[in-house]
Amino acid sequence: MLVKITATITVLIAFVLGLAVLMNYAKFERTFNGLMQSRLAFLVQDLRDTLEFGLDLGLDPAAMANTAAILTREAAQDPHILSISVFNEQGRILYQYQSKLLDLHPVIPLTPAWLEIVLQTASKTPQHISDPETLMVGIPLINNFGRTVGGLILRYDRSFHDQELQQTLFNLIRAALLILIAASLVALLSVWLLFRSTRHELRQVCIALEDFLENQQRPASPHAGDSVLAALEVAAEQKSQEFQQRLILAGRILHLEQRLAGQAPHGSERRREGV
Amino acid sequence: MTVSSRFTRLFTLTLSLIIAALAGISLYAALALERSLIPQLDQKMLTMGLTVNAKLDRALRYGIPLERLPGVADFFGTVLAADPDLAYLVLTRRDGTVLHQYGTSLPKPEQLADATAATLKMLPASQGAASADPAKEPWPIQALTARPLGDFYNLALPVGSGEAVAGVLHIGADANFVMQKIQEILFDIATVFVIATLVAFELLLLIVHHYLITPINRLEMVLSHIADGNLSHILPVSRDETGWLARLLNQLVERLNAAHQQILRQAASLQSATPAAVNRLSASLEQLWRGFTLAPKGRPAPYQLADLFGARVATFLFIFAVELSQSFLPLYARAYATDLSGSPTPLLISLPLTVFTLTAALSMPLAGWRFERAGSSRTFTEGALLMTLGLAGTGLAWGFYDLLAWRMLTAAGYAFMYVACQSYVVAHAPPQKQASSGALFVSGLMAATICGPAIGGILADHIGYTATFGCAAILAACAGLMAFRLLSAEPVPASPPRRPVRGGVVRAITGNGRFMLLMLFAAIPAKLLLNGFLFFLVPLTLSEFGGSRSEIGRIAMLYGLAALFLGPVFARLADRFALHGLLVGAGGLLAGIGLIPVFFFPATTGVLAGVLLLGIGQAMSISSQLALVTRIGRASIEQFGQGPVLGSYRLIERLGGASGPLVAAGLAAVFGYPGAITITGLLGVVTATLFSVSFLILGIEPEPDDELSPIAS
Numbered sequence: 001m002l003v004k005i006t007a008t009i010t011v012l013i014a015f016v017l018g019l020a021v022l023m024n025y026a027k028f029e030r031t032f033n034g035l036m037q038s039r040l041a042f043l044v045q046d047l048r049d050t051l052e053f054g055l056d057l058g059l060d061p062a063a064m065a066n067t068a069a070i071l072t073r074e075a076a077q078d079p080h081i082l083s084i085s086v087f088n089e090q091g092r093i094l095y096q097y098q099s100k101l102l103d104l105h106p107v108i109p110l111t112p113a114w115l116e117i118v119l120q121t122a123s124k125t126p127q128h129i130s131d132p133e134t135l136m137v138g139i140p141l142i143n144n145f146g147r148t149v150g151g152l153i154l155r156y157d158r159s160f161h162d163q164e165l166q167q168t169l170f171n172l173i174r175a176a177l178l179i180l181i182a183a184s185l186v187a188l189l190s191v192w193l194l195f196r197s198t199r200h201e202l203r204q205v206c207i208a209l210e211d212f213l214e215n216q217q218r219p220a221s222p223h224a225g226d227s228v229l230a231a232l233e234v235a236a237e238q239k240s241q242e243f244q245q246r247l248i249l250a251g252r253i254l255h256l257e258q259r260l261a262g263q264a265p266h267g268s269e270r271r272r273e274g275v
Numbered sequence: 276m277t278v279s280s281r282f283t284r285l286f287t288l289t290l291s292l293i294i295a296a297l298a299g300i301s302l303y304a305a306l307a308l309e310r311s312l313i314p315q316l317d318q319k320m321l322t323m324g325l326t327v328n329a330k331l332d333r334a335l336r337y338g339i340p341l342e343r344l345p346g347v348a349d350f351f352g353t354v355l356a357a358d359p360d361l362a363y364l365v366l367t368r369r370d371g372t373v374l375h376q377y378g379t380s381l382p383k384p385e386q387l388a389d390a391t392a393a394t395l396k397m398l399p400a401s402q403g404a405a406s407a408d409p410a411k412e413p414w415p416i417q418a419l420t421a422r423p424l425g426d427f428y429n430l431a432l433p434v435g436s437g438e439a440v441a442g443v444l445h446i447g448a449d450a451n452f453v454m455q456k457i458q459e460i461l462f463d464i465a466t467v468f469v470i471a472t473l474v475a476f477e478l479l480l481l482i483v484h485h486y487l488i489t490p491i492n493r494l495e496m497v498l499s500h501i502a503d504g505n506l507s508h509i510l511p512v513s514r515d516e517t518g519w520l521a522r523l524l525n526q527l528v529e530r531l532n533a534a535h536q537q538i539l540r541q542a543a544s545l546q547s548a549t550p551a552a553v554n555r556l557s558a559s560l561e562q563l564w565r566g567f568t569l570a571p572k573g574r575p576a577p578y579q580l581a582d583l584f585g586a587r588v589a590t591f592l593f594i595f596a597v598e599l600s601q602s603f604l605p606l607y608a609r610a611y612a613t614d615l616s617g618s619p620t621p622l623l624i625s626l627p628l629t630v631f632t633l634t635a636a637l638s639m640p641l642a643g644w645r646f647e648r649a650g651s652s653r654t655f656t657e658g659a660l661l662m663t664l665g666l667a668g669t670g671l672a673w674g675f676y677d678l679l680a681w682r683m684l685t686a687a688g689y690a691f692m693y694v695a696c697q698s699y700v701v702a703h704a705p706p707q708k709q710a711s712s713g714a715l716f717v718s719g720l721m722a723a724t725i726c727g728p729a730i731g732g733i734l735a736d737h738i739g740y741t742a743t744f745g746c747a748a749i750l751a752a753c754a755g756l757m758a759f760r761l762l763s764a765e766p767v768p769a770s771p772p773r774r775p776v777r778g779g780v781v782r783a784i785t786g787n788g789r790f791m792l793l794m795l796f797a798a799i800p801a802k803l804l805l806n807g808f809l810f811f812l813v814p815l816t817l818s819e820f821g822g823s824r825s826e827i828g829r830i831a832m833l834y835g836l837a838a839l840f841l842g843p844v845f846a847r848l849a850d851r852f853a854l855h856g857l858l859v860g861a862g863g864l865l866a867g868i869g870l871i872p873v874f875f876f877p878a879t880t881g882v883l884a885g886v887l888l889l890g891i892g893q894a895m896s897i898s899s900q901l902a903l904v905t906r907i908g909r910a911s912i913e914q915f916g917q918g919p920v921l922g923s924y925r926l927i928e929r930l931g932g933a934s935g936p937l938v939a940a941g942l943a944a945v946f947g948y949p950g951a952i953t954i955t956g957l958l959g960v961v962t963a964t965l966f967s968v969s970f971l972i973l974g975i976e977p978e979p980d981d982e983l984s985p986i987a988s
């Protein structure tokens with residue numbers, strides 16, 4: 001009983017902690033993603049503004065000579081930026097910054113489908129795409145006639161992002177487990193204290209009944225305690241003794257009847273001995 | 276200390292531990308999130324700061340002094356408008372004087388002056404005097420981090436002019452940024468606490484009853500039987516203290532029965548040998564056994580005590596499983612309906628809900644038939660299987676039509692489980708405790724109605740629809756296992772001889788004008804409002820208002836809370852002052868009135884008030900309605916029995932409920948969701964008024980002289 005009640009309380013606390021971890025982690029994930037995405041979006045928007053300034057002056061995207069330097073300068077702000085690519089409306093890469101990290105850990109190259117998603121975007125809001133290795137933020141380049149003339153995509157190292165999330169989840173789960181263990185121990189101790197007297201009562205009644213079963217001739221035991229259960233046990237013992245007395249009486253009656261019928265084993269033996 | 280006071284202490288202990296655990300994990304989460312999020316916030320502020328800085332620097336390079344730059348505050352406003360995480364942008368001169376600023380809240384000028392001075396002091400001498408152009412000579416970015424400044428995190432970036440630093444750009448975010456994020460989930464945490472309290476109550480009640488109160492009651496009963504000379508029962512033996520005592524008691528009973536059997540066998544052999552002694556011996560022994568009841572053939576039967584709390588927890592679990600999806604089912608159905616027809620009509624969206632209610636209502640008689648033949652445990656387990664499959668299928672449905680089929684399967688399972696639990700309680704409750712046993716079942720049901728939508732909303736928000744339906748399926752399976760374990764020992768209650776009464780009941784109740792008025796103006800509108808408003812219009816309306824699924828669940832939970840806590844209060848008041856008619860009328864009016872303002876004030880608060888008033892109104896009317904049914908239908912009950920009359924009442928009520936989503940969808944198609952809510956409310960007000968007027972004129976029971984000319988015949 002003690003274990004079952006404690007286990008129930010533990011399950012309840014685990015349920016509560018599980019939900020709390022889930023909610024806190026979900027909040028963290030959303031906030032973390034929000035901060036990261038808005039930062040990268042801001043970077044990409046700033047790049048777009050710079051490049052569109054050139055477009056507004058009538059320059060062709062392919063002819064903007066300082067683009068590579070601008071990309072390198074922006075990428076220098078964060079070592080986890082893997083690449084920044086500027087492409088034209090046909091999806092051909094015109095300029096690209098690539099981090100040295102890519103030489104060590106190459107990632108899947110940009111696919112035409114992703115470039116198409118960026119080019120198809122009607123609004124100036126950055127598009128967020130992700131693959132197993134990178135987070136991508138893309139935005140179309142629109143000239144002052146409102147025509148999409150290309151786009152740019154920034155790829156960010158996902159391992160850093162995933163590692164942060166995993167670390168936080170791990171920390172939350174570890175804390176929840178520690179709290180669960182502590183709460184379970186407190187529950188076990190409290191339940192033990194709370195039901196100590198009940199167990200004591202039951203044990204007393206058990207001892208009295210065991211004693212009675214071993215030595216049924218003794219008078220009904222008064223030491224079973226003063227609970228309802230103990231009083232009933234004493235009454236049951238008395239009634240059992242009464243029934244046992246009746247069984248003894250029945251045995252005697254049978255014995256007498258057997259003797260009367262001349263069937264009693266001792267009587268026959270004796271008769272046989274006499275013969 | 277009594278068992279109930281021990282239970283209270285145990286419950287208090289559990290609640291304290293839950294609160295402590297929630298507080299502990301929330302505190303830890305706040306610290307852990309701060310540790311992880313602040314560097315990200317820092318980096319974002321730096322990125323934005325450098326970008327803004329570059330633009331200011333360009334102006335400086337053209338020789339425009341910072342104080343003469345036009346439109347800087349507007350430019351800051353544009354930057355901040357795109358990012359709600361930041362609080363302000365301020366440009367100061369080298370001496371700390373504020374030149375341009377924009378922000379929802381700002382630090383004090385002297386704080387900014389101090390921060391400016393501190394930043395300039397940190398600069399290397401060469402950079403303070405010479406170029407600080409980030410484009411030409413990159414700043415040591417890692418060294419630039421945000422620092423606490425009053426109520427903010429402030430990042431200060433020197434603005435270079437090529438010759439010397441001309442000023443400092445300050446970017447700020449609220450210092451309580453992380454705490455604000457944590458506070459956003461406080462409502463969810465509070466919801467979890469409410470749910471945990473109810474679940475704790477249900478589970479502890481079950482555990483304490485199953486492992487302590489019921490075994491001790493059984494021990495007391497068998498001991499008192501022995502004390503009365505009844506030696507025909509033994510007890511089930513568990514592996515704890517009560518089991519130890521039960522084993523000893525069984526030994527005693529079996530030993531006495533065995534000794535008795537031995538005497539009987541000896542007597543039988545003696546009687547067969549000497550027929551002359553038969554009468555004398557029988558008379559003597561019979562006199563000896565007088566006052567004692569022994570087990571037939573010396574084999575004592577196990578003493579069984581029906582575990583009504585098991586039925587209650589099984590009810591709680593399966594209703595919980597069904598209600599888990601209640602707060603988002605219309606949104607889920609809308610997604611499938613959109614796949615089917617682009618922009619779906621509300622009628623199409625309402626179909627899964629209608630199909631569910633209708634199937635559940637129509638499956639009830641079949642479930643009743645099954646219960647009579649297979650018993651509660653088997654009926655419940657079959658229902659659990661159907662529901663598990665139905666819920667899992669709903670979560671994995673690949674189209675609108677199979678979604679409907681899965682909902683039908685779930686509803687059939689629901690009907691089986693509902694009937695199995697309700698009938699089990701009715702069949703096994705002691706005659707003097709029928710009402711309180713019924714209340715036991717209803718409380719389990721209401722507790723689940725509170726927990727389900729709220730937790731379902733939270734889960735759907737965080738783990739998605741499919742996983743939430745998966746959780747619901749697991750819960751339904753657990754309910755089945757629990758019922759199999761707790762209800763399996765019970766024999767199938769003997770069914771009374773069936774009478775072909777259904778047609779007669781229908782004729783009798785349709786011929787009873789008062790009964791029909793009660794159905795038309797109180798029972799059906801109540802269910803219509805519940806299913807049409809709470810289960811259909813509330814999720815869709817709140818979603819239209821931008822509410823999350825957690826929020827929808829929390830608001831739907833209010834209905835259950837009001838009904839759970841106020842229902843018994845109103846029921847007692849109604850019984851004590853004979854206010855049944857008044858409470859049904861007033862409850863209906865209140866429920867209807869609560870919905871009317873939504874069209875005029877289309878906001879979450881309006882819907883919330885509507886749900887709350889619906890809960891209060893229905894808490895007033897539901898139990899009184901049942902009392903009125905038994906009073907108005909007394910003649911039919913005397914003729915056909917309570918079961919068929921109440922069964923017909925439930926069926927009519929449920930069919931009314933099935934029409935709820937359809938009516939609401941029809942109204943929403945014409946008037947929009949807030950308009951539909953208001954018209955549904957008006958419908959509630961009109962029917963409640965008609966009910967009140969009718970019964971004010973007719974009275975609840977006919978006057979003696981009316982009986983000669985019944986109002987409807």
